[in-house]
Amino acid sequence: MPSRSRGLWVFAAFFLLLLCGGSAGFCLAADTIAIDVGSVYASNSGKEIDPSLVHIRGKLEYMFDYSSYRLLDRKRQRLSEGEKNDFELPDKRSMRIKVLFVDEKKVRLYVRIQEKEKKLLGTTLGLSRGGMVLVGGPVYESGVLIFLISAD
């Protein structure tokens, strides 16, 4: 077989592999959801606004009475329906998120924040894909923590 034909065959084989892989990847992406948990330290010490909060800066300033918002940590995990994951939070807290339901537009989550063996919060949320909910209030240093939970 001429070398050029052989090269074309190899390329064709990889192209088919790509198509199969791409289809599988697309199906996987549709059945899973990316959970994004950001831990923001809000306080009145300073006037620092974290650059990662640029799109919600105005909303935070409108809703809360703090002058400084600093992103302490951000964790992201892809989960499918029925799966759960523990997200480590500042100050030895943790957040467990379980995906109860997921489809192309909506997602239903159970969120549980744990603090020293005790349940600080347990809630069931229904979010549109790409939506965000804020959970705030836990005291941290001279301010509070605000958790940004989004699902996409």
Place this chain on the structure above:
Amino acid sequence: MTIDCGAAKTLIEKRADGLLPPGAEKELDAHLSSCRECADEQSRSIAVGRLLRSGIDARAVSAQSGLDMMWTRVRAGIEEKKPIGGVLSRRSWTAFSAGAFALILFALLLYPAGPDQSPFNPKTFDVSVEDVESDIAVVTQLNMGEDLPRVIWIVEDAKS
């Protein structure tokens, strides 16, 4: 003036080596024409010289032939390997490029949209809170409109 046989033999050797001075040729030829023994000596010397030169030439020819053979083999080896290497390298490049492209596509498909470093940019604040509970705090909900995020606020022992 004629030379004796001893001087003639020295001149014969010089002639064989090609080192005979021009002035000495006439003296040597004059002696050789009158001395049969020295003439024979010169004939032998010339014959030996021819023999040696032919041997050296033969060795040179033989060595040249060996070198030619070696270069022929080297060139043949280079020519022989060139097409094989070219095919292999083209094949390897095709496989490598296709593999790399497939890996990139897989990574793009499977990786969560938007890296962690990207800013938070929610598309919607459409959230329904079905229930809230806490063992150690008071929990309230803030709903300030569709354009603002839904907030669940935890009040720990009236601290926050």
